[in-house]
Amino acid sequence: MGGVNTVNGMTGIIMLVLWALAFGATAFALIHALRQRSDAFTAVDKLTKPIWSGILAVALLLLLLSFGGLGLLAFISIIATGIYLADVRPKVDEVQRGPRW
Template structure:
């Protein structure tokens, strides 16, 4: 096994770990969205719960279609999951939990 083979196998392992992390985050986001009240999404001026469930479901499908490849489909799925996790999820949680003092 030469240095090129070692580099390729290392790259494969790194891509696998990144793909698993992206898939795990998308699944976590979908489970989170399923467990929230529908009115919480509209209360914080975000798209409806059904739309977010569809977006996150498609994101998971896109990641499963092309495993281990980070092409355009995977990029779209990662961005959609990131938007939910960074923007929607905190606001939905806050509106259901109430203000913190």
């Protein structure tokens, strides 16, 4: 019976680590969005800065509500964060940095 407790304990630790990574990524994305110029978002045909800031703030709140677990609320947050980090952030950074020569 001790093996079952070990597996459950390891599963809990893995879930907590995954949750912490998701929380860190979402916090990073929110801070990044807040620090950018508003016109950079519209220049790359993305949602506006206030909309992305709101989406990421709600994502962070949903992660807090699902503390330590990866339920439906956490997955919604992870998807929103992933879209921002993979699609919006690189383009916003590029438009503010200017063309590379």
